Amino acid sequence: MSDYVPFDAAPTDESRAALSLDAILRGRRSVRRFQARPVPDAAVAAVLEAARWAPSPHGRMPWRFAVLRRAETKARLAAAMAAAWQHNLAMDGQPAEVIAARLRRSQQRLQNAPVLILACLYLNDLDVYPDAERQAAETTMAIQSLGAALQNLLLKAYQLGLDTGWMCAPLFCPQVVVATLDLDPDLLPQALITLGYAAADPKRRERLPLDALVVRWERTAD
Numbered sequence: 001m002s003d004y005v006p007f008d009a010a011p012t013d014e015s016r017a018a019l020s021l022d023a024i025l026r027g028r029r030s031v032r033r034f035q036a037r038p039v040p041d042a043a044v045a046a047v048l049e050a051a052r053w054a055p056s057p058h059g060r061m062p063w064r065f066a067v068l069r070r071a072e073t074k075a076r077l078a079a080a081m082a083a084a085w086q087h088n089l090a091m092d093g094q095p096a097e098v099i100a101a102r103l104r105r106s107q108q109r110l111q112n113a114p115v116l117i118l119a120c121l122y123l124n125d126l127d128v129y130p131d132a133e134r135q136a137a138e139t140t141m142a143i144q145s146l147g148a149a150l151q152n153l154l155l156k157a158y159q160l161g162l163d164t165g166w167m168c169a170p171l172f173c174p175q176v177v178v179a180t181l182d183l184d185p186d187l188l189p190q191a192l193i194t195l196g197y198a199a200a201d202p203k204r205r206e207r208l209p210l211d212a213l214v215v216r217w218e219r220t221a222d
């Protein structure tokens with residue numbers, strides 16, 4: 001891929017093409033069911049390009065992405081992760097039929113999303129410290145910046161008329177994901193983002209008021 005990918009892949013849904021930033025921030029939602037309609041490669045490139053512009057510690061960009069769209073790859077990954085999850089759910093003492101239903105839903109969700117974007121941490125370019133405390137802070141910064149990169153990606157997808165869902169499942173079986181996809185073992189899978197055209201509008205989650213979130217606010221008049 002060339003170094004520069006235009007941000008402005010043509011919106012695939014004109015109704016969102018001219019949305020303001022505020023409308024995009026408020027409009028982005030987690031979608032868990034998608035249409036079968038394929039996602040254009042240009043749109044996938046545009047959302048990855050948006051991620052590329054996120055802030056990162058020392059500007060090192062400690063994130064890598066894998067784009068999965070083949071049915072066979074998605075099914076293989078879903079099955080491998082389901083096996084790992086089954087082990088954890090059984091450890092929690094959940095009834096077999098509940099486990100089976102949850103695994104089925106999760107596998108369907110992965111297989112039915114037109115595109116999966118696996119987001120991994122890549123820590124090899126970060127600073128190395130002699131003490132564990134600063135090293136842990138370095139890793140935390142990398143994780144924080146992965147969140148920033150993914151938020152860019154989610155917002156860009158929404159602007160283009162697409163929707164996304166964030167799945168944390170890879171966090172619980174990173175080695176399974178790396179082995180199944182034959183990835184560099186230095187990659188640390190963090191999340192799977194499902195990408196596609198929403199099959200239905202999801203129920204929105206309420207937000208806490210700002211008063212509950214801001215613990216101290218010094219205003220100009222104070």
Ligand SMILES: Cc1cc2nc3c(=O)[nH]c(=O)nc-3n(C[C@H](O)[C@H](O)[C@H](O)COP(=O)(O)O)c2cc1C
Pocket residue numbers: 028029030031032165166167168169204205
């Ligand atoms: C780090 C992180 C992990 C998440 N993991 C999951 C997940 O595994 N499955 C899921 O359905 N949603 C997951 N979500 C989505 C949240 O449930 C969702 O963002 C939240 O309920 C607010 O809804 P909204 O995104 O529609 O505004 C995750 C979100 C974040 C930021």
